[in-house]
Each structure stands twice: as C-alpha cells, then as structure tokens.
Amino acid sequence: MAPHVKVRQAFAATRALGIPDEEVKPILKQLLRVYNKKWELIEGENFRTLIDTYYESKEDKNIGDGNGSTAGQDGYERPSKRLHLEKQENQHSNSANQTSSSSSEEMASRKASASSPTLYSNSTVEAGLGQISEVLPGKIFKKELSRAKANSIATLPPLTESTRLGHSDQHSPLDSEAKSSADIIRNVSNSNGITGPNTKVLSDLRKDSEVSNSIASTSSSGPTNARRRHCSSRKGCFINLTDITKGAEKVKISLADDPRNEHLPAFNYIPHNIIYQSAHVQISLARIADEDCCSSCMGDCLSSELPCACARETGGEFAYTPVGQLKEEFLESCKSLKVNPQEKDFVYCQDCPIERSRNDSRPEKCKGHLIRKFIKECWRKCGCDMHCGNRVVQRGITCKLQVFLTEEGKGWGVRTLEELPKGTFVCEYVGEIVTNTELYDRNMQKKGRERHTYPVMLDADWGSEGHLQDEEALCLDATYHGNVARFINHRCFDANLIDIPVEVETPDRHYYHIAFFTARKVGAFEELNWDYGIDFDDKDHPVKAFKCCCKSSHCRDMKRRK
Numbered sequence: 001m002a003p004h005v006k007v008r009q010a011f012a013a014t015r016a017l018g019i020p021d022e023e024v025k026p027i028l029k030q031l032l033r034v035y036n037k038k039w040e041l042i043e044g045e046n047f048r049t050l051i052d053t054y055y056e057s058k059e060d061k062n063i064g065d066g067n068g069s070t071a072g073q074d075g076y077e078r079p080s081k082r083l084h085l086e087k088q089e090n091q092h093s094n095s096a097n098q099t100s101s102s103s104s105e106e107m108a109s110r111k112a113s114a115s116s117p118t119l120y121s122n123s124t125v126e127a128g129l130g131q132i133s134e135v136l137p138g139k140i141f142k143k144e145l146s147r148a149k150a151n152s153i154a155t156l157p158p159l160t161e162s163t164r165l166g167h168s169d170q171h172s173p174l175d176s177e178a179k180s181s182a183d184i185i186r187n188v189s190n191s192n193g194i195t196g197p198n199t200k201v202l203s204d205l206r207k208d209s210e211v212s213n214s215i216a217s218t219s220s221s222g223p224t225n226a227r228r229r230h231c232s233s234r235k236g237c238f239i240n241l242t243d244i245t246k247g248a249e250k251v252k253i254s255l256a257d258d259p260r261n262e263h264l265p266a267f268n269y270i271p272h273n274i275i276y277q278s279a280h281v282q283i284s285l286a287r288i289a290d291e292d293c294c295s296s297c298m299g300d301c302l303s304s305e306l307p308c309a310c311a312r313e314t315g316g317e318f319a320y321t322p323v324g325q326l327k328e329e330f331l332e333s334c335k336s337l338k339v340n341p342q343e344k345d346f347v348y349c350q351d352c353p354i355e356r357s358r359n360d361s362r363p364e365k366c367k368g369h370l371i372r373k374f375i376k377e378c379w380r381k382c383g384c385d386m387h388c389g390n391r392v393v394q395r396g397i398t399c400k401l402q403v404f405l406t407e408e409g410k411g412w413g414v415r416t417l418e419e420l421p422k423g424t425f426v427c428e429y430v431g432e433i434v435t436n437t438e439l440y441d442r443n444m445q446k447k448g449r450e451r452h453t454y455p456v457m458l459d460a461d462w463g464s465e466g467h468l469q470d471e472e473a474l475c476l477d478a479t480y481h482g483n484v485a486r487f488i489n490h491r492c493f494d495a496n497l498i499d500i501p502v503e504v505e506t507p508d509r510h511y512y513h514i515a516f517f518t519a520r521k522v523g524a525f526e527e528l529n530w531d532y533g534i535d536f537d538d539k540d541h542p543v544k545a546f547k548c549c550c551k552s553s554h555c556r557d558m559k560r561r562k
C-alpha cells in the first residue's frame with residue numbers, strides 16, 4: 001500500500017481518539033525513522049504503537065510540567081504494562097531536568113512490550129524461574145550426578161558483584177531489605193545524578209550506570225533522553241532494561257518490562273566464549289597452515305569468482321551469500337540432517353565420553369553424534385578484510401533482539417524486534433568453554449534448586465577424534481557467563497533457528513562456535529527458539545526434563561505424554 005494511504009489511515013486512527021493530526025505528525029515521522037519505514041511495526045493493532053508513543057510523549061511532557069496524569073485527553077488509558085513501566089521510570093527519573101522525547105531504543109522496546117499479549121496477563125509462570133528443573137538435552141552434556149569424584153572438585157570463580165548483570169544484596173548500602181525497590185531506584189537516580197556524568201556512582205551500580213550513561217549520551221533520536229532504564233526485579237538486583245549486554249555487543253539488547261515481577265538470573269554478559277580453566281583450546285597463527293587460510297585474498301572473498309581456501313570446508317562453496325546470509329541450499333541441507341537423521345548421518349565413538357559420563361564403570365555403546373555441516377570463516381591469517389562476506393559470525397550480533405518473559409511457562413525467552421529473512425545470522429551460543437570434568441564438578445556443586453543453564457556439547461567432530469578423555473571433551477556452559485543465547489527456549493522439530501557449527505580461529509574441529517541462523521523467515525516480535533535435541537523418553541537421564549510447552553504440533557514431549 002502506498003505510504004500516503006498509510007499516513008491517512010494513521011491519522012484516521014488517531015483522530016478517532018481526538019488527537020489532532022499536527023500532534024501525531026512528528027511522532028509518526030519519528031517512528032518511521034526509528035523503524036526504518038517499516039509500517040508493519042507501526043500499523044498493528046490499529047496503530048497501537050503510534051498511539052502509545054503519542055501518549056507517552058504527552059505524558060513525558062506532563063511529567064516535565066508536574067502533571068503526572070496517564071490518561072489522554074479523550075480518556076484513553078494505556079494498559080497496565082505501560083503504566084508499570086512509566087511508574088518505574090518516573091521513580092528513577094526523579095531528577096527534574098528530563099526531556100520529553102523517547103530514544104529509538106526505548107520506543108522499539110516499548111512497542112515490543114505493547115504488542116505482546118503476554119505482557120498484560122496476570123498469569124504466573126508455572127515452570128518459571130527458580131522452579132525450572134535443569135535439562136540437559138540429548139546433544140547436551142549428560143553427567144551421572146551420583147558419580148563419585150570427590151577429588152579435583154573445581155571451585156567456581158566467584159562472580160564479582162560489579163560484573164554481574166544482577167547484583168546480589170551484599171555490597172550496596174542501598175540494597176538493604178529495609179528499602180523498597182522504589183526507594184532503591186530513587187536513591188540510585190538521586191545519588192547518581194543521571195544527567196551529571198561526574199557524579200559519584202555507587203560501586204555496585206557502577207558498571208550498569210556507566211553503560212546507561214553512554215547509552216543515554218549516544219542516543220540520537222531527538223533531544224537527549226538521559227533517563228536511565230533500570231528495574232529492580234528483586235531485592236538488590238538491578239537490571240539495565242535498555243541493554244542487558246551492558247555495551248558488550250554492537251547492538252543493544254533490551255529487556256522487556258513486565259508486571260509479573262520475575263527476576264532475570266544473575267549472570268555475566270560476555271560476547272565471546274571464554275576458557276574457564278583447563279579446556280585445551282589452542283589458538284595460534286602458527287597452527288594455521290597456509291592451505292588452511294586464504295592469505296593471498298584481498299577485500300571480500302565472496303566477490304571473487306573462485307571460492308577461496310576457507311570455502312573448502314563447505315564443499316568448495318561459500319556458505320554465505322554476498323548479503324551475509326546463509327545460502328538456501330546450505331541451510332536446507334543442514335536442516336535435513338536434523339530433521340531426517342539417517343544412520344549415515346551419525347558418527348559413533350569407540351568410547352563415548354557421554355556414555356562414560358553416565359556410567360563410568362559400564363558405559364553403554366555410543367548412541368551416535370550427528371554429523372554436522374560446518375562453516376569455515378576467514379580469519380586473521382587470511383588476506384581479506386574484516387568486511388569480507390565470509391566473516392559473519394565473528395562480526396557478532398546485528399539483529400535487534402529483546403529478552404522477555406514468556407507466557408507459556410518457559411521462563412525468559414528471546415524475540416526479534418524486526419523481521420528476519422531466512423538464513424540470517426542471529427547470535428552465537430556463547431559461554432565458558434569447560435571440559436567434561438569441569439562440567440561434572442559444576443553439577444556436583446549445584447545446590448538445591450539453583451538453576452544451571454544448558455551446556456552444549458561440542459561433539460560435532462568426535463568421530464574423527466578417536467578416544468577422547470573427559471578432560472578433552474569440551475562444552476559451552478552459559479550459566480555464569482554467557483550471552484543472549486542463554487535465554488533462547490527450546491522448540492521441538494520445527495524451531496525457527498538452527499544451530500550450525502562454525503570454525504573461526506582454530507584449524508581443527510575440536511573447538512568451534514555454535515551459531516544460530518534463522519531456518520525460515522521470522523516475523524518481528526516472534527519468539528526465537530531452537531531444538532535442544534532433548535530426548536524426552538530418556539528416563540535414565542540424570543536431570544529431569546522439563547514439561548515441554550513449545551506448542552509445536554510435532555512436540556516430542558506431547559506425543560510421549562499422549
């Protein structure tokens with residue numbers, strides 16, 4: 001539909017609420033700029049985003065004017081979710097010198113919140129946070145918890161409060177139980193002076209605050225909105241709603257505000273994998289042979305007629321297209337490996353670390369590991385530049401993502417705030433690189449209902465590795481240190497993401513990256529999910545599987561229960 005028709009429709013929707021066109025016009029312009037002229041993000045629910053943003057800006061003006069009313073002139077009341085958000089913001093935007101316009105990020109995040117039916121619900125999260133039993137999917141490391149291994153129990157490095165996303169309550173004088181969340185937020189905003197960059201920041205909040213300040217100061221849409229968006233989701237736990245990555249990614253990843261008062265697990269956001277302690281991952285240029293890189297290339301390898309040496313891994317073709325997406329054929333063949341696993345698509349270990357971990361004295365035969373299609377990206381020894389089309393995963397997240405509380409009892413989840421074409425790189429599964437032994441030790445130290453996220457086994461090349469010791473078998477654990485992928489939920493069979501192993505800085509496949517690509521076109525605000533590969537029939541599994549709420553018609557758990 002022609003844009004002017006849409007503009008007319010937008011005015012019709014706002015006029016119906018008694019809002020004059022001239023007041024809507026600048027808001028609409030701003031939204032179009034923020035959403036890159038994607039009308040579909042604005043026109044939904046009869047221009048709900050536009051209306052919300054209009055009232056929001058009005059309300060901000062009212063706040064500035066000392067009038068805190070939340071109803072529009074026509075009596076239009078915004079939903080409770082919005083009020084909740086505003087309430088929080090008002091609390092910590094106590095300092096008077098606030099400006100009225102919202103940043104693009106805030107608007108996008110608000111739009112996402114507003115468009116989600118989940119956010120208006122009062123329902124509780126059944127299997128949600130704090131109650132979720134840990135699940136280690138089939139392809140994920142399984143360790144017999146009863147196995148005695150009293151010696152060599154590794155001690156986890158304590159997370160320093162300042163590096164955690166959520167802060168526990170020991171350090172900040174503000175975090176005492178006597179103070180309500182609102183008090184805490186108020187105190188933070190007062191003591192931190194929000195608009196005054198040199199004001200002393202309380203030590204517990206220093207990191208978040210710095211990030212917030214930088215976000216506020218770099219925010220470019222309209223007048224600067226220096227309002228900091230923190231929420232206190234539990235006693236002493238501060239979360240930056242604007243960017244859970246705390247500036248670690250090139251893009252901000254917001255946390256949708258939610259009235260259900262659930263708290264995000266405390267973890268440290270890291271944008272790249274990191275070795276915990278003993279994992280044997282050797283990264284050195286000397287290990288990369290000349291034939292394993294494309295040192296004579298220049299510029300963008302994808303634009304050359306012949307595939308470079310790095311493309312050899314993907315059958316002499318690049319896995320990526322010139323626009324940086326995964327090629328259709330490559331994606332389809334990866335999908336078919338998962339969807340129709342044939343005998344030939346598995347590789348079997350002589351002595352499987354997974355089976356050993358389940359029963360060391362009498363390990364069963366290896367159940368097989370999926371042969372995966374790998375991508376090999378160009379890297380430091382290659383002659384091409386950083387903009388080479390064969391460097392996608394290493395450039396990091398570029399999509400607009402948001403963490404939100406799901407409706408269906410899955411706890412937190414991740415959604416995209418924009419439409420993603422099929423084959424788009426979304427994010428990597430980032431965590432600590434741990435050995436089987438270290439992971440086992442972590443499991444042993446786990447207390448009570450403490451949640452542990454989901455170590456992903458790096459087993460795609462075990463077939464060629466011969467006998468692997470526990471100390472050699474590697475996995476990624478995102479429990480304490482991880483990225484946004486630690487919030488991506490499971491969906492049986494027809495998930496919209498697919499995990500693909502990607503070789504970047506090591507010439508072998510002992511250690512590699514797990515990258516998520518869209519398996520189909522994904523609409524804006526759709527939840528992202530991937531198939532963890534859980535075997536819901538595995539009764540011997542040391543960890544009880546969750547009751548799957550993926551709602552897929554192919555849900556393996558549902559079929560089993562039936």
Ligand SMILES: C[S@@+](CC[C@H](N)C(=O)[O-])C[C@H]1O[C@@H](n2cnc3c(N)ncnc32)[C@H](O)[C@@H]1O
Nearest residue numbers: 132410411412486487488489490546548549550
């Ligand atoms: C990697 S975490 C995903 C993030 C998690 N939802 C959270 O709130 O932190 C995996 C956990 O999420 C929950 N989960 C993921 N997918 C689910 C599903 N399809 N049905 C029910 N729970 C799910 C389970 O509790 C699972 O143990």
